[in-house]
Amino acid sequence: MKKSVISFLNFLYLPIIIIMMVLCCIPISIFAQEKREVTKQNNRDTLILEKHKTTYHFDAAIYYATTDLATTFNDFISQENNFSPFIVEGNKVFLPSDQASWFQIPVRSEYDEISDWFLQVSNGYQMQLYIPQLDGSYREKRFGIFYKDSLQSSVPNYYSTTFSLKKGTSMLYMRVVPSERAKKQGGYKQTFVLFRKDAAHNHFAINLATNSIIYTIILAMCLYNLILFFLIKDKSYLYYCISIFCMGIYFYTVPTLKSVAFWGKLTQDSEFNAVVNYISLFLTVIFWIKFTQSYFGMRTNFPKWNRYFTITIFINIILATLYIFLIGDISNIFVIILHLITTISLMTFSVVVFYRKELLGKQFFMANAILFVFAIIYMGDVLHIIPSNWFTDSALEIGIMIQIVLFSLALASRINLLRQQVSEQTIDKERLERIKAEEIKYVIEKKNQELEEKVKQRTAEISEKNTELEQVVEELDTTNETLRYTINRVEEQNTQITSSIAYAQRIQEAILPRQEEIKKFFPNSFIIFSPLHVVSGDFYWFLELGEKKFLGAFDCTGHGVPGAFMALIANELLNEIILYKKITSPEKILSQLHKSIQYSLKQSETKSEDSIDGTLLCVETDKENGCRVEIASARNSVYIFDTKGAREIKGDRMSIGGDFQKENVSFSLYSIQIEEQTDLYMLSDGLQDQFGEKTNKKFMKKRVRELLNEVTTYDSSLQKRTIESTLENWKGIKEQTDDILVMGLRLKGNND
Incomplete structure (x- = not known):
């Protein structure tokens, strides 16, 4: 089927090309004659x-x-x-x-x-x-x-x-x-051309006919070589087809009077048109070189020429790239010189293959020689070396048409030569395949014998391995039973632990004062309480005793269940100290709590270092003296904001409990008379120690002060939401690092 199609194409090819060339020459000659007559007169x-x-x-x-x-x-x-x-x-x-x-x-x-x-x-x-x-x-x-x-x-x-x-x-x-x-x-x-209005149509008809024939020839040659490529699977025809196609695009976009009149309302002067025009010329040269390399097997037969033309391709690619991005900074003469050198190189190579009598080397030489002569004439016109006329303006197109026809005929002849070579190679191949088949048959028989012996050996080894595997499987079954039992035990214990922690959470929630009760006495107050592990070592504490209201924020050693136990003990001890021992001064309450922790945990015997950091406030109001606040703190700071600005009362540099060598410790007492609206904040170190997602650094006390200074003008509910959202944005995907406790309250002064 392929042979019949190729023979049919070769039969029709030459008559079609001759007819196209005659039709192409008629309108061009008419136009040239008309131009000469007009110019003379x-x-x-x-x-x-x-x-x-x-x-x-x-x-x-x-x-x-x-x-x-x-x-x-x-x-x-x-x-x-x-x-x-x-x-x-x-x-x-x-x-x-x-x-x-x-x-x-x-x-x-x-x-x-x-x-x-x-x-x-x-x-x-x-x-x-x-x-x-x-x-x-x-x-x-x-x-x-x-x-x-x-x-x-x-x-x-x-x-x-x-x-x-x-x-x-x-x-x-x-x-x-x-x-x-x-x-x-x-x-x-x-360029100027003047037509009598009724004769302009004839001019454009001639122009249309000329260009139509040129592009018809280019398209026909492109399709012809593309068909040959699909039939023969030879890349030479594909490269030649692409080269012809890019050449057609070049003529399509070249901004001449003829193309302007032919293509009508086309923006020939656009940046895009200029880039396409130049790039199509580069691609024509590149794929023509690729065609030459593939056609003559240059990598094997002409390695030095192959390296030279490969470098030429890279130079063209680099120059084409520069034209895209720096088209205004590159000289046209430089490009023309590069293409002239490439054309001379191809012509020189044509001479080489002509004298070496390569396959169709004579046709290749003649086609390139004709193109070379017409290209020299065209470049002379572009560089203004020779006078410009219709022939010099169309020299490249004429040369290309002749070159395409000659070389397409050569490619068609190459098919017959290749078919003859393929036929001879087929006969040799069949003879070699018979010899090879006999050798393969002998090798296969010998290999079969060797394989049979190996199969017997492998079968015995597999049988032995199977016995060993059965023993291993039995051992694995026993191990799996043990693992299932262990997993069930672990799951049961996990359930018990989870239930215990949940129960501990309910106990802690029951012991902690209800926030509604605190808001009853301090309406403009809020509490942010966020345990790290269900139950917390941080806890807040409240007690009403007559005109005195006690508020505390404490951070026990550890978190989770151990910290919660410590918080439970401290909560009961605080109630006992005030209600039963009648100690109501904050600094003395903390001193007594220090002794009680040491005693309750037997720290003098166990050497336990468990301790509590925290702040205790006593808010007392009466009609004569107004509102007064007494403050005592162990390590943690209290932040105070009023119209005078921001103040920080730093806690004493010692914890409550833990230091078993010191039974009697004294804490400082700070007393503040509330004369105007004042905001007070107590908090554990959980907020300042929280790591951030973006910086992977702690929040730090500086940001805590800046945050409190920002929210102090808000009401209590907005303060709480702002602190919580700031903490969430800072933390991001990072896990919480510690229990977090923040307490804030706003007190009205005597003058409010």
């Missing part, structure tokens, strides 16, 4: 519009001047301007990119009445054509990409406009502001 000083002529190339009749971009038409014609010829020594002037160019076009119409005309140009972002009227004034016609939203629908592209011209001699003016692309290239060349 144009006058350098004045463009004469004759009745029997329809198309004019009038560059020789144009004079130009440049001004800054802000100059208007009225300013321009009111001042003296130095006009220069647009054609110098047969070449067009290279116009500046940072100024507006003004073109003066003297015209003499030989028509008996007003005639309609169509003007087509090749470059420009913002263009104005000024046409003289019968009354001596000038009418402005705007066109270009800048005015694309206001252009009339009858205009086929952004670079053309229509106008009417009176009989006799007139002076046309045209202003052109260059495009961004022209600015980045350092300048531009301009």
Whole structure:
């Protein structure tokens, strides 16, 4: 099936290409002949519009001047301007990119009445054509990409406009502001073509036919080689197909008068179009090199050439990347020189394969030689070395078309040569496969015998291992039974421990004073109580005794169940000291609590270091003296806020209990007369010792003071929520490190 398809393609290929080349040459020759006739009859000083002529190339009749971009038409014609010829020594002037160019076009119409005309140009972002009227004034016609939203629908592209011209001699003016692309290239060349309005359609039809044939040939060659790739699975055809496709994109996006007129309202001067144009040229070169490497097996047959062309590919890739990001900073000449060197290198390699008589080396040499000659002509036109005309402008396209046709024919011939080689290789392969099959058969028989012996040995070993495994399985079963029993015991004990802790929690909650009771006497108060492990070593304490109300915040050694037991003991001892021993002064209460802890825990005998840090307040109110607060503290600080500012009463540097060598200890007493609204805060060290998620550092006392200073203006419920949310945000995903207790109350002064 593949052979029949390939034969059919080879049969039709040559006639189709010949027909396409003939069709391509007809419109090009017509256009060239028309251009030559018009150029011969144009006058350098004045463009004469004759009745029997329809198309004019009038560059020789144009004079130009440049001004800054802000100059208007009225300013321009009111001042003296130095006009220069647009054609110098047969070449067009290279116009500046940072100024507006003004073109003066003297015209003499030989028509008996007003005639309609169509003007087509090749470059420009913002263009104005000024046409003289019968009354001596000038009418402005705007066109270009800048005015694309206001252009009339009858205009086929952004670079053309229509106008009417009176009989006799007139002076046309045209202003052109260059495009961004022209600015980045350092300048531009301009092309003018004037059509009689009724003849413009014929010009665009010829242009359409020419370009259609060119792109049809490129597309046909691309599809043809793509089909060959899928049939033969040879990467050479894929690389060649991609190269042809990129070449087509290059011609599609190259900004010439012909392409502008052909593609209509396409933004040829856009940044994207420029990048695509350059990148497609780079890709054409890169994949043409890849095709050459693959076609001649360069890695094996020409290793030095392969390294050279691989380096060339990398240089092209680097330069293409620079064009994308720094297109305005790279010279076009540098790129053209690189591609010229690449073309010369490919031509040199073509000579090498020609003399070495490689497969289809002659065809490869001829195709590249023709392309090389036409590429030299085209580069000479781009670099302004040779005069520019229709042939030099289209030289690269002509060379590419001839090269594609010649080399596609060579690739088609290569299929027959490869088929012949494959046929010969198939015969040799079948003979070798027969010999190899006999050798394999002998080796297989010998290996089978060896395998049978090994199987017997392995079977005996497996049998022995199975016996050992059965014993291991029995031992594992016994071990599993033991583990199941142990797991059940652990789960039972865990349930008992969990139940005990839950019961301990209920006991602790029952012993702690209810917050509603505290709020009864201190409405503007709050308590944040957060145990680390269900039950807490931190506890708060409250007792009412006549006019005196006692409030305490304590932190016992440890947390969880041990800390909770310590809190339970301290809670009962505090009640006993005040209610039964009648001690009501805070510093003496703490001193007595120190003795009671040592006695209750027998610390003189056990040497136990268990102790309590905490603060005790006594709030006393009477009608004569108002409100007075007495404070005693072991290690922990009390924070006080009023209109005078913030104060910190630091606790004595000793704990309650623990130090069995000191039975009698004294704590300091602080007395405060409340004359105005005052906020007091007592807390354990749980808040300041909490680690944060983001910093992995403790909250610290400094942040505690800043936080309390922030919330002291809030009411008690908002204070509590703010502290809790601040703690939660600080902690994040970090686990709580200790029991946390914060107590706050607001007292009214005598003057409130």
